[in-house]
Amino acid sequence: MSAITMRALTKVYPNGVRALDALDLEITDGEFFALLGPSGCGKTTLLRTIAGLELASGGSVHIGDRAVTQLPPGKRDVAMVFQDYALFPHMTVRENIAYPLRIKKVDRRARGEKAAETADELGLSALLDRRPGQLSGGQQQRVALARAMACHPQVFLLDEPLSNLDARLRLEARTFLKRLQRELGVTTVFVTHDQAEALALADRIAVMEGGRIRQVGTPTEVFRRPANTFVAGFIGSTPMNLVDAEVRDGRLVVAGAPLPVPDDTPVTDGEKLVYGVRPEYLDYTAEAAPDALHGQVVVVENLGSFSLVSLDLTGDGDAATIQVVVPEGREPQPGDSGWVMPRPGRSLLYRDGELVSPAAAPAVPAARAAAAAEQ
Amino acid sequence: MTGRRSETGASPAPDAAGLGRLRATGFLVPSLVLILFFLVVPAAWTIYLGVTNYRLTGLAAANPEIVGLDNYTRALGDERFRTSLLLTLQFVLGSAVIGQAGLGFAIAYALRDRRGPLRRVVEGFVLLSWILPSSVVAFLWIALLDRDGGTLNTLLGIPGTAWLLDHPMLSIIVFNTWRGTAFSMMLYAAALENVPRSHLETARLAGASTWQQLRDVVFPRIRGHVLTNLLLISLWTFNDFAPFLITAGGPEQRSEILPVYVYKVALSGGELGFGAAISFVMLLINLVIALVYLRMLGRRKEKV
Numbered sequence: 001m002s003a004i005t006m007r008a009l010t011k012v013y014p015n016g017v018r019a020l021d022a023l024d025l026e027i028t029d030g031e032f033f034a035l036l037g038p039s040g041c042g043k044t045t046l047l048r049t050i051a052g053l054e055l056a057s058g059g060s061v062h063i064g065d066r067a068v069t070q071l072p073p074g075k076r077d078v079a080m081v082f083q084d085y086a087l088f089p090h091m092t093v094r095e096n097i098a099y100p101l102r103i104k105k106v107d108r109r110a111r112g113e114k115a116a117e118t119a120d121e122l123g124l125s126a127l128l129d130r131r132p133g134q135l136s137g138g139q140q141q142r143v144a145l146a147r148a149m150a151c152h153p154q155v156f157l158l159d160e161p162l163s164n165l166d167a168r169l170r171l172e173a174r175t176f177l178k179r180l181q182r183e184l185g186v187t188t189v190f191v192t193h194d195q196a197e198a199l200a201l202a203d204r205i206a207v208m209e210g211g212r213i214r215q216v217g218t219p220t221e222v223f224r225r226p227a228n229t230f231v232a233g234f235i236g237s238t239p240m241n242l243v244d245a246e247v248r249d250g251r252l253v254v255a256g257a258p259l260p261v262p263d264d265t266p267v268t269d270g271e272k273l274v275y276g277v278r279p280e281y282l283d284y285t286a287e288a289a290p291d292a293l294h295g296q297v298v299v300v301e302n303l304g305s306f307s308l309v310s311l312d313l314t315g316d317g318d319a320a321t322i323q324v325v326v327p328e329g330r331e332p333q334p335g336d337s338g339w340v341m342p343r344p345g346r347s348l349l350y351r352d353g354e355l356v357s358p359a360a361a362p363a364v365p366a367a368r369a370a371a372a373a374e375q
Numbered sequence: 376m377t378g379r380r381s382e383t384g385a386s387p388a389p390d391a392a393g394l395g396r397l398r399a400t401g402f403l404v405p406s407l408v409l410i411l412f413f414l415v416v417p418a419a420w421t422i423y424l425g426v427t428n429y430r431l432t433g434l435a436a437a438n439p440e441i442v443g444l445d446n447y448t449r450a451l452g453d454e455r456f457r458t459s460l461l462l463t464l465q466f467v468l469g470s471a472v473i474g475q476a477g478l479g480f481a482i483a484y485a486l487r488d489r490r491g492p493l494r495r496v497v498e499g500f501v502l503l504s505w506i507l508p509s510s511v512v513a514f515l516w517i518a519l520l521d522r523d524g525g526t527l528n529t530l531l532g533i534p535g536t537a538w539l540l541d542h543p544m545l546s547i548i549v550f551n552t553w554r555g556t557a558f559s560m561m562l563y564a565a566a567l568e569n570v571p572r573s574h575l576e577t578a579r580l581a582g583a584s585t586w587q588q589l590r591d592v593v594f595p596r597i598r599g600h601v602l603t604n605l606l607l608i609s610l611w612t613f614n615d616f617a618p619f620l621i622t623a624g625g626p627e628q629r630s631e632i633l634p635v636y637v638y639k640v641a642l643s644g645g646e647l648g649f650g651a652a653i654s655f656v657m658l659l660i661n662l663v664i665a666l667v668y669l670r671m672l673g674r675r676k677e678k679v
Contacts, residue, residue: 053576074582086573090595099591100581151581 002064002154002187003029004050009059011045011211019045021211022059027189027204032181034202035191038234042211043191044159050189051157052076063154074103079148080157083164085140087132093119093143094128100151111150118146122180138169149184156181158190162197174200195235199223207231229274229353238279238308241322242350245275252349255313255320257293262347265357274350281346282324284309285339286332292339293322297332307331311338418658424651431645439648446652455628456653459636463613466548466632471612474552476605479559484593487567498560505557513620516550520621539622543630547618555612559604566600567593599672606668610661633657 004027011020019042027033035043048054050061052073060069068076079100087096094115095102101111119125122142132140141161148156161177162170178201181188192198198205199219206216207230215227226232232240243254247267251258254275261267285292295311298321306325309332313320324340332338348357390399425446429439450456482501486494504512519526520538528534538546570593578588594601616634618624624631624639631639633653641650 051576051580053579073576073580078580080577080580082573082577084571084573086571086577088574088592088595099578103578103581103583103587147577 003027003062004155004187004189005060005062006046006050007060007062009046009049009061010057011042011049011054012057019211020049020056023211023213025206025213025216027187030185030187032178032201032203033187033189034198034205035189035208036195036198036205036234037193037208039193041208043193043208045211046208047080047157047159047189047191050155051078051080053080076155077153078155078157079151079153080159081141081144081148081161083160085132085144085164087140087143087147089132092129092131093124093135096132096143097124097146097150099147104151114150115146118150119143121149122146137165138173141165141173145180154187156186156188158188160192161190162192162194177201196237199235207234225348225355225357225359226276227355229276229350232276232348232350236278236280238323238325240276240278241282243275243313243320243322245273245349247271247273254293255295255322257313259291259293259342259347262342262349263345263357265349267349267356271351273356274353276348276350277342277346279308279323279325281343282322283341283343284324284326284330284332285341286336287339289339289341292341294337294339295322297334297336297338300331300334302331304328309338311340421651421654421658424648425655426652427648429648429651431642431647433645435648442648446649447656449649450653450656455631456636458628459631459633462544462630463632465544466551466615466618467609467612469544469548470551471555471608472605474548475555475559475608475612476601478552479556479561479604480563482556482560483563483567484589486564501557501560504553505555509554509617510620512550512554513617516546516621520546540626543622543626547622547630547632550621551612551615551618554617555608559608562600562604563597566597570596602668602672606665609664609668613661613664614657 004025006023006025009020009023009025010018012018021042023042023046025046035046037043045054049056050063052068052071052075056069060067062068063076063078088099091099094112097115097118098106098111101114106114116125116128119128122145124139124142124146127135127139127143132143135143141164158177162173165173174197190201192201199222202219204216204218205222207214207222209230215222215231217225217227222231222235226235226240229242232242245252245254247253247261247269248258249269250261252261252267252273252275253259259275267273288294293311293313295313297309298312299310301308301310306327308323309326310321310323313322322340326332348355350356392399394402424439426441426443427439428435428442428445430436482497486497507515517539518524522528522535522537522540525538527538528536574592574596575588578592583591614634615632616638618630618632619635619638622630624635634657637650637653637657640653641647644650
């Protein structure tokens with residue numbers, strides 16, 4: 001049992017910065033969990049508070065059924081892989097991997113065997129007698145992982161695990177990490193500022209802002225139903241379109257165009273809402289269509305297999321820009337006039353920044369949502 | 376570089392600055408002359424004096440005679456010289472290696488994560504003791520350790536304790552530690568900045584104690600700084616004359632370290648030839664100390 005439970009966890013630094021603000025979070029046993037947010041949102045502080053490198057100013061942390069809030073890091077049975085891997089340059093790979101065992105007074109032979117065994121699992125056997133300086137970035141990361149694995153901790157903590165690798169290696173390492181975590185089945189928490197990384201790796205994601213958690217959910221939930229406009233704007237490689245809207249006569253007026261109110265959302269006449277829809281869930285057409293937004297194409301960005309098209313909506317006075325994903329071969333030209341149709345069940349409404357659309361939505365395969373986030 | 380040279384074709388000089396051998400020599404000559412006159416000549420003069428019976432006054436001052444290695448055999452056989460050498464080693468070990476380096480490191484380590492007034496005050500005081508002139512500091516210490524009106528005895532409430540008479544070596548060791556800690560502290564503070572935080576935290580997560588963190592993370596990282604620091608402060612302390620201002624080598628030569636011994640023999644005793652011989656022996660010892668440290672530094676470079 002190595003679930004992690006945080007209750008009213010608060011961290012206030014001596015300079016008065018409130019990095020964690022009465023935060024409640026449960027991470028279940030064996031889960032691959034992402035802490036996602038912009039820099040300064042408290043995600044790293046949260047990870048370090050779980051590790052014990054920072055002491056909480058208030059609240060509690062439990063690992064399994066042990067209260068660890070006041071325990072020093074060495075007694076928490078957690079292992080952390082740092083962003084820079086923190087390999088000791090004067091030790092060989094073997095000594096680095098065996099280091100936690102050496103501190104735990106495991107005898108020389110046993111820890112040598114354990115190090116060799118762990119290295120073997122990660123394909124490092126040939127490198128045991130090298131020094132970290134002689135290894136590539138990817139190899140260094142695997143040594144750091146091996147060092148974390150060697151003492152069989154209850155929890156792995158990874159600080160920005162992919163940020164020090166170059167782009168090509170990053171994809172490889174991502175697949176490798178996910179497979180390793182599946183195989184080991186150890187509760188793993190990682191910090192990232194990259195939403196694509198979080199969506200791809202994690203079983204569940206906590207999106208953080210200003211020391212608070214704004215949404216916790218599976219990648220599909222977070223991607224498809226962002227709980228608030230902050231998450232909506234943060235998740236997805238192309239941010240969600242968020243446009244001011246008003247309810248008039250049972251219709252939702254977005255930039256002058258009346259649309260049907262999506263998914264029977266309870267709305268009252270005359271209220272102002274924010275209409276949200278992902279560029280991936282919009283269809284562009286050059287012919288006039290019912291229940292569509294009309295506008296003029298201003299920018300076409302080629303993103304490989306698709307293009308991101310920005311349109312200035314020509315509504316009654318309310319200027320707004322909306323982005324739409326157009327498959328390759330069907331891109332309009334800047335200056336063209338076009339219509340944008342939301343796909344059914346893919347539009348969301350936000351009242352005061354919070355999601356009001358009901359949860360019932362026709363299922364879209366999770367793989368597709370993830371793939372869309374990928375791009 | 377090569378591309379540029381072939382382009383212009385003007386600079387025939389193979390050196391990076393493009394000076395040419397002649398002009399480069401021109402720049403070097405003044406400093407070489409200074410070094411020759413103020414370092415090499417006196418050193419050679421010392422070696423020459425060391426094999427004579429040259430005295431400050433009297434017949435031998437006018438007509439010094441070559442006495443061969445007599446001065447050296449006399450020094451090595453001299454009980455007072457050997458005692459002095461032993462005291463010097465105590466002084467270096469106690470005040471430089473243990474005192475200055477140890478205390479300097481301890482202060483630097485304790486303050487490594489601190490910013491703000493505490494750090495500035497401590498650093499300020501430590502630095503102050505370093506930048507004051509030796510004569511001023513010596514006077515302050517005499518006042519501190521005085522038997523009757525001394526500050527220390529007043530503070531401890533034990534008037535009449537004669538620190539300089541009963542514990543002369545301890546007194547000058549503590550004095551020199553107090554005086555020279557700043558250098559080590561600053562050097563180690565800079566070195567500790569180079570120890571990555573994540574390395575220390577990795578050790579902490581593994582459950583390493585403070586001592587284990589120092590052994591496994593900090594010292595391997597700052598080994599070069601430690602050796603350089605020890606080399607410098609060992610040599611400075613070995614040649615330090617300031618203790619003379621406090622104890623004058625006494626009582627009964629119990630704090631007579633080598634620089635004080637040379638001064639007494641050569642200037643008070645007037646035996647310049649004998650003093651020069653001892654000076655040369657000191658020079659050799661310094662050389663050995665330097666070589667040992669440099670060898671250790673070199674071995675580290677090979678390993679990495």
